[in-house]
């Protein structure tokens with residue numbers, strides 16, 4: 001039986017192309033399962049998973065919890081804001097206390113880049129990165145590519161532009177790694193101030209003209225401005241950002257071809273995309289959310305098979 005090359009999912013950077021194909025084939029099976037009337041399989045009845053979130057989340061937190069429950073794992077949830085972290089307990093102490101309750105796997109969202117990597121070196125459990133600061137968000141990139149594959153048949157040779165706040169985006173970095181591993185072409189588009197200086201070293205071209213970028217691509221992945229990570233002003237006003245880098249229906253309809261619109265959520269409606277674009281037939285935003293459950297089931301199932 002095929003297995004992943006890694007025992008943790010810390011970032012797409014640590015995966016190879018075969019890992020991604022294995023995750024997708026496993027997710028195909030679980031997508032079929034979650035569309036049955038009985039949406040559950042008994043695969044992980046002997047596994048206990050802790051979801052530990054040090055940052056807010058709607059999609060990722062609920063999607064992981066649902067994925068774990070669909071696999072019949074036992075699940076505990078931890079939110080830092082209501083925990084003894086507020087009394088000064090360290091990350092390692094917190095996780096080791098949770099693990100001493102016979103927990104096998106930890107899914108962690110943390111504001112600090114590299115927090116999952118750090119944890120994986122200090123505790124004895126399989127770690128899944130559910131987003132670490134501006135570093136990586138691997139399951140988001142996997143569900144994004146899976147959704148492109150579902151919509152367009154394949155990811156290889158597809159042209160994908162990632163638009164917006166690339167500098168502060170873990171979604172952008174994980175998507176760049178995942179798309180390139182699968183043979184897609186990737187460009188980024190946004191204000192120069194929100195494009196990392198090292199972007200060329202990732203083999204990614206920059207296009208600052210949104211219309212040109214959209215006319216080039218098959219898929220536009222629209223990112224949110226990460227206001228919670230902006231220490232200074234990176235553009236004059238939100239209105240000016242939207243005028244230059246927001247997609248509205250008139251712009252979408254005036255393009256040379258019909259492109260696919262994606263967004264990882266949460267959407268700032270009227271800023272990076274208007275509601276009529278977010279809710280249009282070209283948008284696969286809610287398909288991304290649906291696919292997140294199947295992808296997370298696949299990741300957890302494959303990692304759990306390495307600890308049994």
Ligand code: CP
Nearest residue numbers: 057058059060264265
């Ligand atoms: N896409 C995403 O990570 O959304 P949440 O922050 O709501 O989990």
